[in-house]
Amino acid sequence: MPRTEHDTRPEGAADGAAPPLLRVENLHRHFVTGPPRNRKVLRAVDGVTFDVRAGECLAVVGESGSGKSTLARALMRLVEPTGGSVYYKGRDLLALSGREMREERRNIQMVFQDPYASLHPRRTVGDVVREAWRVHKDVVPKAQQEDRVAALLRQVGLPEAYASLYPSRLSGGERQRVAIARALALRPELLVLDEPVSALDVSIQAQVVHVLMKLHAELGLAYIFISHDLNLVRLVADRVAVMYMGRVVETGTAEELYGHPAHPYTQALLSASPGRATAVDLDDVLPGAVAGEASGPAGTVGCPYRTRCPKARDICATERPELGTGAHPSACHFPAG
Template sequence: MSNLELNRSAPLLEVQHLRKTFGGRGGKPGPIVAVDDISFSLEPGECLAVVGESGSGKSTLARTLLRLVDADSGRVLYHGKDLLKVTHSEMQRQRRFLQMVFQDPYASLHPRRNVAQLISEPWEVHDGIVEKSSRKDRIEALLAEVNLPEHFISYYPNQMSGGQRQRVAIARALALEPKILILDEPVSALDVSVQAQVIKVLMSLQERRGLAYIFISHDLPLVRLVAHKVAVMNRGQFVETGATEEIFSNPRHEYTKSLLASSPSAGEFENAQRT
């Protein structure tokens, strides 16, 4: 877990009674409740892990927070402003401060754009953040932050490994100086040793920048290492929330107990992280 001392003065993000349903699929009757009355808060510098099995609603929650899918009801307050009520143009401006890193780095990076184009793309959407004359230097600085050498600036996605691509995706998310990163299974597609490299980058960035993370994962040993608090999600609901060590050492809900019982030891990841 990060040793960053958290700022307890005010939540950076407050989510209140968020709900999202979908119509029936595959001939099944609807609605399907993907996110069911979810509430939580996130403070500057804090990492909240959302854990649960596939289909529990974790990724839908992430996308609903950013209005990549529309919520049915609830509130998402960033610095007190309800993101569910702002205009689409205002939401685009607010997304500068809430960035997402997806599970598959190859799918999230345009294959015909090199690293310089990929990282500078957000500056085309959010004009005026970095002057064109300064962009090369800024890209090289971002690459250094994710432990990639400056010559990667000319690389294309197919010239990089999965871990390198994911670090480019992180650098692109950082280009807009966000306050929150929503990390949707950011290392699950990578080998354990490569996972450790990417996690080291994320933890270092959090320390230096004071970033807040919403870390979505089904990997409980990894969550125990990186998160300050944990929300256990099942069938669209948070069935248990609490400080990370409390959840792991004294789980109360039967679903949490079953997740922990079926989880592998953290030893393999911890050993990889030390290398």
């Protein structure tokens, strides 16, 4: 059957193909801020929908404060979503008990942004990697754990001897490799990577990205790769979701999004990407205030990007554009053709 304008499947997904590994539907995470008499609602994640197929890398991009990291934590239930659904292989993770969710996390692991904060300073590298096996005792028998730790360290490009070292002896890049090895210890099918190289020196970032790309190819892992670095995303992503103020405003394959960005916000991000021949400062292409950043009902009226958008018209202040459907949708009343 040919694709229709209402077909939201990723390009290349054939009829009868396996269902998504992960399906996120209308996910919300709101925070109440301010004094009791003047409460405001911060919509950190505001109705996000997407899916990830087995072996696919979906990148989530946007400015700092766009809701990317809160989205990652809500998926893992490290913060409880305000509403919506998260289905892993058809099972709603938000309906699970705490014990059931701990069991399910063996299939979905997370690598955090800061390797200095994510590793226990008083545990050796070997203890850090073995940590999950104390909870999930059936994954690796105790007699095999030492060999398995050594294999995991080799897999991320570290010597076996590092198992006896403490994190304080390692560089930032080495610590992040340990964090990746820990995430692989339970043999997950999906990794949520929250800015995995942004805290590292530029010279080290390429090495860690190479490890991640190698593991992606060798193990067939699915990735949700969160980043603000659009040049990096272009190297690793199959599809890209652009977030602005808690909402996805454009999605598409990496080729579509980088070749023909439809949303003005995506165009601004790309124009400010380092390394582009015509790169500009992001503050120059995104002037003005952010509309409805922490508000009540006003936060849901109109397009939140309108105060910074050169294409804004009267309709943008009264009607919020929805993401729509199709292979390359954008939440804009006046998308680029």
